Amino acid sequence: MSNPVRILVVDDEVVICKSCEKILRRQGHEVAWVLSGKEALERVRQDKFDVVFTDLKMADIGGMEVLRTIREEFPDLAVIIITGYATVAAAVETMRMGAFDFLPKPFTPSELLGALERALARRSLQVENRRLANVPEVKPDFCSIIGHSPKMLEVFRLIEKVAPTDSTVLLVGESGTGKEVVARAIHERSLRHDNRFVAVDCGVFSRELLASELFGHVKGAFTGAVADKRGLFEMANGGTVFLDEIGNIALDIQVKLLRFLQEREFLPVGSVQPRKVDVRLIFATNRDLKQMVEAGEFRDDLYYRLLVFPIRLPPLRERREDIPALAYRFLKEAAIRAGKPVREFDSEALSQMMAYDWPGNVRQLENTVERLVILADGETIEARHLAQCLHEPGGTGGITIPTDSQELKALKKEVRERAIAEVEKQFIIEALRRNNWNVTRAAREVKMQRTNFQALMRKYGLSRRRHEAEPEDDDNGQ
Numbered sequence: 001m002s003n004p005v006r007i008l009v010v011d012d013e014v015v016i017c018k019s020c021e022k023i024l025r026r027q028g029h030e031v032a033w034v035l036s037g038k039e040a041l042e043r044v045r046q047d048k049f050d051v052v053f054t055d056l057k058m059a060d061i062g063g064m065e066v067l068r069t070i071r072e073e074f075p076d077l078a079v080i081i082i083t084g085y086a087t088v089a090a091a092v093e094t095m096r097m098g099a100f101d102f103l104p105k106p107f108t109p110s111e112l113l114g115a116l117e118r119a120l121a122r123r124s125l126q127v128e129n130r131r132l133a134n135v136p137e138v139k140p141d142f143c144s145i146i147g148h149s150p151k152m153l154e155v156f157r158l159i160e161k162v163a164p165t166d167s168t169v170l171l172v173g174e175s176g177t178g179k180e181v182v183a184r185a186i187h188e189r190s191l192r193h194d195n196r197f198v199a200v201d202c203g204v205f206s207r208e209l210l211a212s213e214l215f216g217h218v219k220g221a222f223t224g225a226v227a228d229k230r231g232l233f234e235m236a237n238g239g240t241v242f243l244d245e246i247g248n249i250a251l252d253i254q255v256k257l258l259r260f261l262q263e264r265e266f267l268p269v270g271s272v273q274p275r276k277v278d279v280r281l282i283f284a285t286n287r288d289l290k291q292m293v294e295a296g297e298f299r300d301d302l303y304y305r306l307l308v309f310p311i312r313l314p315p316l317r318e319r320r321e322d323i324p325a326l327a328y329r330f331l332k333e334a335a336i337r338a339g340k341p342v343r344e345f346d347s348e349a350l351s352q353m354m355a356y357d358w359p360g361n362v363r364q365l366e367n368t369v370e371r372l373v374i375l376a377d378g379e380t381i382e383a384r385h386l387a388q389c390l391h392e393p394g395g396t397g398g399i400t401i402p403t404d405s406q407e408l409k410a411l412k413k414e415v416r417e418r419a420i421a422e423v424e425k426q427f428i429i430e431a432l433r434r435n436n437w438n439v440t441r442a443a444r445e446v447k448m449q450r451t452n453f454q455a456l457m458r459k460y461g462l463s464r465r466r467h468e469a470e471p472e473d474d475d476n477g478q
Contacts, residue, residue, distance in 0.1 A: 004028050004029050004030055005029045005030070005050045005051060005116070005120065006029070006030045006032075006047070006048060006049045006050050006051075007024055007029055007030065007031045007032070007049065007050065007051045007052070007053065007116070008031075008032050008033070008034070008040060008043055008044065008047075008049045008051070008052045008053070009021060009024075009031060009032070009033040009034075009052075009053045009054075010033070010034055010035075010036075010037065010039075010040040010052065010053065010054035010055060010058070010063070010066065011033070011035070011053075011054070011055040011058075011082070012035050012036065012055060012058045012059060013055075014035065016055070016082075016105075017033035017034075017035070018033075020033070020053060020112060021033055023109045023112055023113065024112070024113075024116070027113065032047070032049075036058060036059065036060050036061065037054070037058050037060055037061025037062060037063065037065060037066045038060050038061050040052065040054060040061075040066050041061070041066060041069055041070075044070060044073075044074060044077065045073075049077060050077070050078065050120070050123070051077070051078045051079075051080065051100075051116060051119055051120065051123075052066070052070060052077060052078070052079045052080070053080050053082055053103075053112075054066045054067065054079060054080070054081060054082065055081075055082055055083060056081050056082070056083035056094070057083065057084075063081050063083070063094075064093070064094070064097060066079070067079050067081065067094065067097050067098065067099055068097055071097065071098040076123065076126065076127055078100040078119040078120065078122070078123040079098070079099050079100060080099065080100055080101040080102070080103055080115050080116070080119055081094045081099045081101070081102050081103065082103045082104075082105060082107070083102075083103075083104060083105060084104070084105040084106075100118070100119040100122055100123065101115045101118055101119055103115045104438075104440060110451075111440075111450060114450065114451045114454075117451075118451075118454065122347070122351065125324065125347065125350055125351060125354065126347050128324050129324065129344070129345065129347055129350050132324055132325060132328040133328070133343060133344035133345075135328075136332075137329075137332055138325050138328045138329035138332065141156075141325075142156045142159070142185065143159075143184070143185035143188055143189070144181060144184070144185065145178065145181055145182070145185060146322060146325050146326050146329055147319060147322045148321065148322065148325070149314075149318075149319035149320075149321045149322050151314040151318055151319050152314070152319055152322060155182065155311060155312075155313060155314075158309075158311045159182065159185055159186055159189065159311070160189065162186065162309045162311075163185075163186045163187075163188075163189035163190045164189070164190060164191060165190075166280050167308050167309050168261065168280075168281050168282070168283070168305065168306060168308045168309065169183075169186060169281075169282045169283070169308070169309050169310075169311060170246075170282075170283045170284070170285070170306045170307060170308070170309065170310045170311070171183060171282065171283065171284040171285075171310075171311050171313060172284070172285060172286075172310055172311070172312045172313065173284075173286060173312060173313030173314070173315070174286050174313075174315050174361055175286050175360065175361065175363070176316075176360045176361030176362055176363030176364055177313040177314070177315060177316070177361045177362060178313060178361075178362050179244060179284040179286075179313060180199055180242060180244060180284070182311065182313060183197075183199070183240075183242040183282045183284065184197060184242075186240070186282060187239070187240040187242075187280075187282075190240065190280065192238060192239050192240055192280055195236070195237075195238040195239035195240075196235065196236045196238070196239035196240070197236075197239055197240045197242065198232050198235065198236040198239065198240070198241050198242065199242040199244065200213065200214065200232060200241065200242065200243050200244065201244045201245055202243055202244060202245045202246055202248050202249045203244070203245035203248040207249075207250040207252065207253060208222065208269075210249065210250075210253055211253055211256065211269050212225075212229065212231065212269050213231060213232055214231050214232055214233055214253075214256075214266075215231040215233060215256065215266045215267065215268050215269060216228070216229050216230045216231030216233075216234055216268040216269070217229050217231075217268050217269035217270050217271075218268055218269070218270040218271045221268075221269045221270025221271075222269070222270065225269075225270065228268075229268075231266075231268060233260070233266060233277050233279055234275065234277055236277075236279050237277045237278055237279060238278055238279070239279060239280070240279065240280045240281075240282060241279050241280070241281055241282070242282045242283075242284070243257075243281065243282070243283050243284070244284045245284065245285060245286065245287075246283045246284065246285050246289075246306070247285045247286075247287035247289055247292055247297075247298065248287075251299065254298065254299045254302050255299070257302060258299065258301060258302045258305060261281070261302075261305045262305075264276055264277065264278070265277075283306050289303050289306070290303065315358070315361050316357075316358040316361045316362055316364075316365060317357045317358060320354050323350075323353050323354050323358075323365070324350055324353075324354070326362060326365055326366075327345065327350070327353055327365060327369055328345075330365065330366045330369040330370065331343075331344075331345070331369050331372075331373060331381070334369055334370040334373040334374075335373050337370075338370075338373050338374055340373060340374075340376065341378075341379050342372075342373045342376045342378075342379060342380070342381060343379045343380075344379060344380050344381070345380070345381045345386075346380050346381070346382050346383060348382070348383035348461065349381050349382055349383040349385070349386045351383075351458055352383055352386050352387065352390075352458070352459070352460075352461050353365075353386065355455070355458050355459040356390055356459065368386075368389055368390070371389060372385055372386065372389060375389075383461045384461070386461070387460070387461045424456065424460075425456075425460040425462075427446070428442075428453070428456050428457060428460065428462060429462065431443075431445060431446045431453075432457075432462070439453065439454060439457070
């Protein structure tokens with residue numbers, strides 16, 4: 001870990017304290033230890049700590065009382081319970097009281113460090129959750145875009161570089177990654193920002209209609225052409241034209257686009273008189289254009305013309321740290337539209353959102369949050385609501401029936417992933433049931449590392465706490 005963490009270890013066995021200290025100091029952390037619960041409470045009131053590891057059974061003040069007091073006085077201080085008396089009941093009770101994890105003795109150095117890493121991640125998410133819930137609106141980090149992850153910061157850097165130029169830009173990314181938003185950001189930061197920005201989805205027009213939309217037509221060019229019509233290129237003169245899903249255009253339109261890129265002139269449909277305009281072109285695709293070139297579906301000369309300045313937009317699963325801010329922005333906007341008092345996610349719901357892969361990317365996240373706001377009864381969206389929304393067996397989970405082949409392909413991928421997710425979830429549940437919900441034994445039985453096993457438990461919202469309330473469903477001692 002890059003930043004040292006201040007840790008307090010509480011155990012009435014000196015050997016346990018010194019062992020934990022050695023392991024944690026080796027990772028560069030600052031470690032103090034005490035031998036009683038009373039001393040522990042004195043230390044946390046005197047000094048600032050990030051994490052407390054405390055034994056459950058101690059002579060004076062036990063770990064449960066230490067946990068209870070810390071949760072009341074220092075809600076952002078992560079507490080991990082360590083004990084040699086590991087039972088499901090004890091784990092359930094500690095989690096209900098607000099422990100971040102439950103570590104049974106004996107534990108290995110990797111299990112100790114794994115518990116620390118999970119606690120710090122959860123603590124960070126808890127603090128961020130509280131902050132976002134209390135701000136009136138979530139403001140964008142760049143133009144109208146939310147994102148502070150390294151991959152989005154690189155996107156912002158590239159936008160800054162290319163925006164002041166007139167160079168052609170190619171945006172590459174999966175459906176729902178926000179290609180039009182990025183295109184608008186490029187236009188807004190360009191010298192053309194006072195002129196028009198025109199967006200065209202090339203996938204929704206037939207070949208004939210697309211040519212007419214882009215280049216215009218003259219009277220009598222085809223049946224129904226009762227008057228001259230200016231195309232979008234001409235209407236956007238001096239501004240920017242964004243052509244989305246460029247991989248869907250026919251080869252003859254590709255030829256016309258290539259000529260326009262080379263000469264900055266075009267022929268309206270049915271005309272023999274070329275026209276010149278001054279527009280900046282931004283293209284976008286969710287397809288592999290190089291593969292299409294090899295298959296003869298896309299012209300190689302046009303491909304290399306588009307490849308002047310490519311920008312790859314990362315899918316949401318590659319920028320998970322941006323999910324909380326995005327989710328809260330969508331929540332606040334949806335709550336206003338719906339006229340509902342929904343104001344926050346609970347920590348487990350936000351944790352599940354961070355773990356989910358979001359095959360539909362930002363667009364799917366936005367639609368899901370809107371649905372959750374509509375379904376919510378109170379101020380808080382809970383994990384159980386999200387689990388129902390994302391993992392509905394036998395249903396489409398609120399996904400719209402596709403209207404074209406690309407949407408169908410994306411939906412088929414999502415349906416496959418949902419089916420796999422359901423099998424994966426049941427696999428974890430059955431392993432836990434066979435082992436009386438002991439995470440360590442269950443992970444060992446199915447030959448998985450405990451940290452990976454717990455990651456899957458978090459992904460599906462399984463918890464010991466929920467297992468006690470609903471014997472069919474449950475989680476780890478995290």
